[in-house]
Amino acid sequence: MSDQFSVLIQGPLSNHSLVNLDIYKKIGPVIISHWTTDNTEILDAYDLDGCTVTSDVLPSRSIPIKIGLTEREDTTFYWAMTSIHNGLKACDTKYIIKIRSDERYSNLQPMVDRIEEFPNAFVTTNIFFKPWRIHEFHISDHIFGGRTDLLLQTWELMLGMWEGNIPAEGWAIQGRDVDKPGRTHMNCPEQIQCKAFLRTIGSPFTKQAVIDNFQMLDVLSLGGYLIQYQQGRAGQGLRWRSPDQATLRYKDGREFTMIGEEWEKRPTPPTGQFLFPETSLETIEDL
Secondary structure, eight states: OOEEEEEEEEESSOOOHHTTHHHHTTHHHHHEEEEETSSSSOOOOOOOTTTEEEEEEEOOOHHHHHHSSSSSTTTHHHHHHHHHHHHHHTOOEEEEEEETTTEEOOOOEEEEEEEHTTSSSSEEEEETTOOOOTTTTOOOEEEEEEHHHHHHHHHHHHHHHHTTTSSGGGGGGGGGOTTTTTTTHHEEEEEEEOOOOOOOOOOOSSSHHHHHEEEEOGGGGGOSEEEEEETTTTTTTEEEEEEEEEEEEEESOOEEEEGGGGGGOSOOOOOOSSSSOSSOOSSSOOO
16 A cells, blocks of 8 residues: 555445455555445445545536536536545545546556656546547546545645636636637536646646646546446447447437447447547557
């Protein structure tokens, strides 16, 4: 166990992530940030030695909606923002790796190695990290890590604007960007997080700044994984267990498992730009 790294499991309590708890403990202390409405009996099945469990009341999405920070009534970004912030506040180590509670990875050592090599960078993976020509500033936020103090400042900046405690800037508004009204894509959480980090470290909002201050790992280097993607409005979701196998699921209970070439025959696919966890990007320099 390292005294330099912590692992943060963020979101509603789920066995999807907790089954790898012993793996994460080998990296360092584990922080579990969840909601008071979760079924805490889930935790009884696990050894929580070396873990810090923090819970909070699920905040109302009406808070950012009322002050104009989002146009999405079904957004979960504010919830994620809050639970990540709670976990970062509970961290006592210099570095931290954040994981969604509905996902898991069996080998975090590549994340540790990259953070140690680039200690001031925002280290993430190529899960939906989109090329600049398709979606500017669209980083990956499924799993990421870096210096705890920089990430805490980044999330305090976003949360401060989303709760009306500090003046909001156009780039922080989900659904639109008043600073760039003529763009093709709606402003999304991945862009907001990217720009918040750049603002925190005093870098400009440019492609070169992303290349210089973000590091991207191939998700295949993280061993066995479970990666999930949900489109709230469409009720469609994807769950990956390997690069060539995924399950397409719907809110009405239908599920279709697709392997390899079956992707070409998939029924009513989601509208996401990338259907696989890896994108066309191999390194951050390919942005």
